[in-house]
Amino acid sequence: MNVSSKQESALTVHIGNDLLIRIVGQANRDLPIETCGMLLGYRDRTIATVTAFAPCRNVAPDRLVAYEIDPDAILKQIRADSAEPESNKRLIGFYHSHPTGSANLSPHDISAAWPDMLQLIVSPSTNRTGLTQNRFKFFWHNGDSVYAMDVVPTANPCLH
Ligand SMILES: [Zn+2]
Numbered sequence: 764m765n766v767s768s769k770q771e772s773a774l775t776v777h778i779g780n781d782l783l784i785r786i787v788g789q790a791n792r793d794l795p796i797e798t799c800g801m802l803l804g805y806r807d808r809t810i811a812t813v814t815a816f817a818p819c820r821n822v823a824p825d826r827l828v829a830y831e832i833d834p835d836a837i838l839k840q841i842r843a844d845s846a847e848p849e850s851n852k853r854l855i856g857f858y859h860s861h862p863t864g865s866a867n868l869s870p871h872d873i874s875a876a877w878p879d880m881l882q883l884i885v886s887p888s889t890n891r892t893g894l895t896q897n898r899f900k901f902f903w904h905n906g907d908s909v910y911a912m913d914v915v916p917t918a919n920p921c922l923h
Contacts, residue, residue, distance in 0.1 A: 832857060882903070
């Protein structure tokens, strides 16, 4: 499976700069291991709005070069979402860091991507201030292919 170009992306992500800065901060604090967690928010057909994130334990055997989100945390979130289907903090994706690499999907990331879920890759860097485009990238698996997503950083993501 290949990563398709941005132009073909049908889903745009809206996320507050404050959330991105905090996720990058988590990735930096967790160095040298890969950090990971869940992206929470809500979706319609064309826009995914991230309203919160939930850091999770990385339970991979070698956390320096891999990540595996604690499955109990995912299960707990999915149960909470079924109990409250109108919540604006539903599971809409996952994030993890590439401590020594770029914010691009690895072949493993592509094969392991969950259909219909956002994937945020964060690349921590020695420059700990500010957000630059190459420090994070969003991808979306639509069931057939993985797409690079357009990102609209917002000061205050609108809540339902
Ligand atoms: Zn990865």
